[in-house]
Amino acid sequence: xxxxxxxxxxxxxxxxxxxxxxxxxxxxxxxxxxxxxxxxxxxxxxxxxxxxxxxxxxxxxxxxxxxxxxxxxxxxxxxxxxxxxxxxxxxxxxxxxxxxxxxxxxxxxxxxxxxxxxxxxxxxxxxxxxxxxxxxxxxxxxxxxxxxxxxxxxxxxxxxxxxxxxxxxxxxxxxxxxxxxxxx
Amino acid sequence: xxxxxxxxxxxxxxxxxxxxxxxxxxxxxxxxxxxxxxxxxxxxxxxxxxxxxxxxxxxxxxxxxxxxxxxxxxxxxxxxxxxxxxxxxxxxxxxxxxxxxxxxxxxxxxxxxxxxxxxxxxxxxxxxxxxxxxxxxxxxxxxxxxxxxxxxxxxxxxxxxxxxxxxxxxxxxxxxxxxxxxxxxxxxxxxxxxxxxxxxxxxxxxxxxxxxxxxxxxxxxxxxxxxxxxxxxxxxxxxxxxxxxxxxxxxxxxxxxxxxxxxxxxxxxxxxxxxxxxxxxxxxxxxxxxxxxxxxxxxxxxxxxxxxxxxxxxxxxxxxxxxxxxxxxxxxxxxxxxxxxxxxxxxxxxxxxxxxxxxxxxxxxxxxxxxxxxxxxxxxxxxxxxxxxxxxxxxxxxxxxxxxxxxxxxxxxxxxxxxxxxxxxxxxxxxxxxxxxxxxxxxxxxxxxxxxxxxxxxxxxxxxxxxxxxxxxxxxxxxxxxxxxxxxxxxxxxxxxxxxxxxxxxxxxxxxxxxxxxxxxxxxxxxxxxxxxxxxxxxxxxxxxxxxxxxxxxxxxxxxxxxxxxxxxxxxxxxxxxxxxxxxxxxxxxxxxxxxxxxxxxxxxxxxxxxxxxxxxxxxxxxxxxxxxxxxxxxxxxxxxxxxxxxxxxxxxxxxxxx
Numbered sequence: 001x002x003x004x005x006x007x008x009x010x011x012x013x014x015x016x017x018x019x020x021x022x023x024x025x026x027x028x029x030x031x032x033x034x035x036x037x038x039x040x041x042x043x044x045x046x047x048x049x050x051x052x053x054x055x056x057x058x059x060x061x062x063x064x065x066x067x068x069x070x071x072x073x074x075x076x077x078x079x080x081x082x083x084x085x086x087x088x089x090x091x092x093x094x095x096x097x098x099x100x101x102x103x104x105x106x107x108x109x110x111x112x113x114x115x116x117x118x119x120x121x122x123x124x125x126x127x128x129x130x131x132x133x134x135x136x137x138x139x140x141x142x143x144x145x146x147x148x149x150x151x152x153x154x155x156x157x158x159x160x161x162x163x164x165x166x167x168x169x170x171x172x173x174x175x176x177x178x179x180x181x182x183x184x
Numbered sequence: 185x186x187x188x189x190x191x192x193x194x195x196x197x198x199x200x201x202x203x204x205x206x207x208x209x210x211x212x213x214x215x216x217x218x219x220x221x222x223x224x225x226x227x228x229x230x231x232x233x234x235x236x237x238x239x240x241x242x243x244x245x246x247x248x249x250x251x252x253x254x255x256x257x258x259x260x261x262x263x264x265x266x267x268x269x270x271x272x273x274x275x276x277x278x279x280x281x282x283x284x285x286x287x288x289x290x291x292x293x294x295x296x297x298x299x300x301x302x303x304x305x306x307x308x309x310x311x312x313x314x315x316x317x318x319x320x321x322x323x324x325x326x327x328x329x330x331x332x333x334x335x336x337x338x339x340x341x342x343x344x345x346x347x348x349x350x351x352x353x354x355x356x357x358x359x360x361x362x363x364x365x366x367x368x369x370x371x372x373x374x375x376x377x378x379x380x381x382x383x384x385x386x387x388x389x390x391x392x393x394x395x396x397x398x399x400x401x402x403x404x405x406x407x408x409x410x411x412x413x414x415x416x417x418x419x420x421x422x423x424x425x426x427x428x429x430x431x432x433x434x435x436x437x438x439x440x441x442x443x444x445x446x447x448x449x450x451x452x453x454x455x456x457x458x459x460x461x462x463x464x465x466x467x468x469x470x471x472x473x474x475x476x477x478x479x480x481x482x483x484x485x486x487x488x489x490x491x492x493x494x495x496x497x498x499x500x501x502x503x504x505x506x507x508x509x510x511x512x513x514x515x516x517x518x519x520x521x522x523x524x525x526x527x528x529x530x531x532x533x534x535x536x537x538x539x540x541x542x543x544x545x546x547x548x549x550x551x552x553x554x555x556x557x558x559x560x561x562x563x564x565x566x567x568x569x570x571x572x573x574x575x576x577x578x579x580x581x582x583x584x585x586x587x588x589x590x591x592x593x594x595x596x597x598x599x600x601x602x603x604x605x606x607x608x609x610x611x612x613x614x615x616x617x618x619x620x621x622x623x624x625x626x627x628x629x630x631x632x633x634x635x636x637x638x639x640x641x642x643x644x645x646x647x648x649x650x651x652x653x654x655x656x657x658x659x660x661x662x663x664x665x666x667x668x669x670x671x672x673x674x675x676x677x678x679x680x681x682x683x684x685x686x687x688x689x690x691x692x693x694x695x696x697x698x699x700x701x702x703x704x705x706x707x708x709x710x711x712x713x714x715x716x717x718x719x720x721x722x723x724x725x726x727x728x729x730x731x732x733x734x735x736x737x738x739x740x741x742x743x744x745x746x747x748x749x750x751x752x753x754x755x756x757x758x759x760x761x762x763x764x765x766x767x768x769x770x771x772x773x774x775x776x777x778x779x780x781x782x783x784x785x786x787x788x789x790x791x792x793x794x795x796x797x798x799x800x801x802x803x804x805x806x807x808x809x810x811x812x813x814x815x816x817x818x819x820x821x822x823x824x825x826x827x828x829x830x831x832x833x834x835x836x837x838x839x840x841x842x843x
Contacts, residue, residue, distance in 0.1 A: 005517045008461060009510040012468075016503055018554065019475065021561035023495045 366398020590647025637695025680821025
């Protein structure tokens with residue numbers, strides 16, 4: 001009989017513990033259903049003023065690559081842009097741009113003014129290819145291995161920390177052909 | 185200068201709250217009248233100080249004082265005045281300030297209107313209110329100072345989230361908080377009763393008006409939120425089982441159960457420990473909602489910008505308030521023994537069934553809300569619990585509840601006669617058969633759910649009217665006699681009937697709109713006509729327009745009914761500059777029988793525009809039903825029996841008559 005009166009407290013303690021653990025987690029971390037899967041089939045024309053478009057074949061060259069989903073209207077993209085430039089200077093792998101729902105003139109201006117970190121760019125004017133890639137919000141960054149399999153997905157702007165602890169170690173592991181311990 | 189004064193007022197309010205929380209409690213325990221008498225004065229002082237601080241914040245918003253960080257982050261000079269004012273509570277810090285203001289208003293109201301409460305009980309209730317105030321004032325002062333300065337001040341503010349620039353949402357939080365915080369009074373009464381070790385009918389009579397008021401406000405608040413989601417998000421739906429919606433719905437379910445169980449305590453002096461537990465749980469769920477929204481553990485359109493220290497603070501606060509009160513409950517509740525005995529088939533039994541179903545429904549919502557969190561905490565799996573789960577759980581719980589709501593009021597206290605009650609519900613049964621016949625005639629693939637909903641709505645609606653008719657002896661006595669009886673029927677009885685009718689309207693609105701709604705989604709070019717239910721929409725094209733702080737692409741539709749153009753609808757896609765964001769402005773023509781709802785999406789002149797057009801029969805009855813429920817609550821609240829001070833007034837009148 002006594003137990004019935006203590007039961008609410010016990011239940012609350014359990015819920016409270018769960019909430020305490022929940023506080024340490026990040027709800028915005030979204031695992032991609034595409035990790036471990038081959039990149040979707042697509043072929044995009046280059047953005048205005050660039051010669052090289054982006055298609056599935058360009059991601060299956062035997063060399064790993066980074067695909068960055070960006071747009072000139074996206075403010076966080078501007079934040080991560082210098083880091084992409086830095087990653088380009090590392091000369092580890094080619095970085096490709098997937099220009100998402102953008103105005104051709106705007107994106108050309110953006111790349112001319114801020115610098116162009118991309119080896120290839122694809123203009124996804126209507127966002128169809130973005131849907132195939134499971135793009136959830138711009139910017140997003142994918143790491144693709146030489147066989148064209150998506151290895152890692154990063155949602156939101158890349159930070160220095162992400163480059164140092166996720167992207168760069170992962171790219172080195174891929175280049176060396178060893179299994180990576182980097183958690184994505 | 186003025187923001188600093190506001191800040192100082194908040195610090196002083198914290199001091200008052202500390203005094204209010206500690207001394208009266210000690211005074212009541214030791215019998216020190218001076219300390220007991222402090223409680224109302226501290227409560228009054230606290231409300232004045234917090235109101236002053238709130239005024240300072242409002243002043244900073246109205247004058248666009250961007251040297252205040254909060255104003256700079258959430259306001260903009262171009263914003264219309266209404267949204268400058270509502271911007272005060274459109275953000276984490278300001279909404280917390282509003283929460284505290286309402287908390288102190290309730291505290292002061294208890295101090296003012298609780299004149300007929302026993303002195304020690306009143307002191308203890310106010311002290312618990314004071315302690316809750318200490319928690320929230322510390323929270324705002326130590327983790328979320330709304331008066332923090334930003335130097336140098338920017339020339340322009342960042343603007344309020346455009347989704348929140350809407351009259352429905354401007355008033356939605358205040359009502360919601362009046363509900364959430366109103367339940368704190370029931371909580372304080374429950375904890376005070378546990379400390380005193382006494383729960384009796386008088387206690388229930390004091391608790392009920394506060395609970396009822398909070399419940400009415402919460403009902404309106406939730407209805408407004410749902411109405412906002414309906415017309416502002418442009419998704420065509422009105423309830424999404426979003427974690428934050430659930431956070432407001434759980435206290436509502438528990439509060440509804442509390443309202444009904446308090447009746448049993450008041451009339452029959454039993455079900456005491458359960459009622460006290462419900463009072464604790466209802467407010468605890470309000471606090472849990474606050475935690476979920478503000479700590480960042482969940483991701484939702486409603487969630488505020490997050491900060492881990494805030495989460496830790498609220499969790500500790502939650503542990504102290506909820507854990508403390510439940511521990512007290514575990515110690516003291518066994519002593520609260522009920523007096524009245526009753527058969528399972530009785531008014532008490534029906535109310536227990538009501539409580540059981542509402543409590544299980546509440547637990548189901550809690551489970552659905554916390555399950556993704558629990559799974560993530562255990563093994564990192566990300567899931568979301570969607571409408572499928574909630575609908576699957578809710579319908580089987582609500583259907584018997586609604587069926588029983590019609591019967592309950594016809595059962596007598598102690599021992600009821602179910603057969604007699606059902607005989608009296610004969611007209612309702614006839615209405616059910618009629619409703620089912622109409623449902624079958626209108627035939628739809630959602631067949632079973634539609635018939636169930638129609639049947640329940642007819643049963644409850646007519647059942648509530650039958651009960652009223654029996655009370656006033658309609659048709660049994662001359663009409664004049666019946667009208668006379670109706671006039672002298674207690675307001676509480678009217679309130680119950682009206683509130684139950686509101687539930688019937690709500691069920692009818694949900695059923696009909698979900699079942700017979702027509703939705704057309706397609707690409708349209710200017711000049712094209714599409715049939716949506718009984719009306720036609722003719723697309724007239726899209727034109728750019730400019731608003732005070734946004735630009736928009738506005739689509740125009742002519743609505744054609746029976747060959748004649750009846751009106752024009754102009755849905756839009758707005759693009760706000762500050763902060764840069766796009767919103768969908770659905771065009772809605774609400775009416776009693778069916779809402780027309782149009783949304784224009786992306787597209788261009790050559791290929792046409794993506795449009796979504798709806799015909800939504802009886803959808804407005806959903807909110808109408810909720811408002812009728814709240815109106816029933818207010819009606820009941822105006823009952824003389826509950827009006828504070830009324831018993832005393834009656835006593836003096838009786839004493840005067842005796843002399």
